[in-house]
Amino acid sequence: MRPASQKDAPDPASSYERAKPHKEAGQGRLDNNAEATPTDSPDRAEDAVKQKQPLRQINAEDFGDDRSARPLS
DSSP: OOOSSTTTSOOHHHHTSOSOGGGSOOOOOOOOSSOOOOOOOOOOGGGSOSSOOOOOOOOTTTSOOHHHHSOOO
């Protein structure tokens, strides 16, 4: 399908190559005045979830041996 006029036809210089850089969008400011170092702040991962349930994990070290406390019968 051909365009009706030369004015409506796409320009191959801007479609397939970079022959006209003045028609391209700018990249904005490429430098930054501020330092890009992280601030010294504590990790706040526990504050990310507000409706958090308590842990239900049972570790073997937390509980004693119930069999050793029972009398022999």
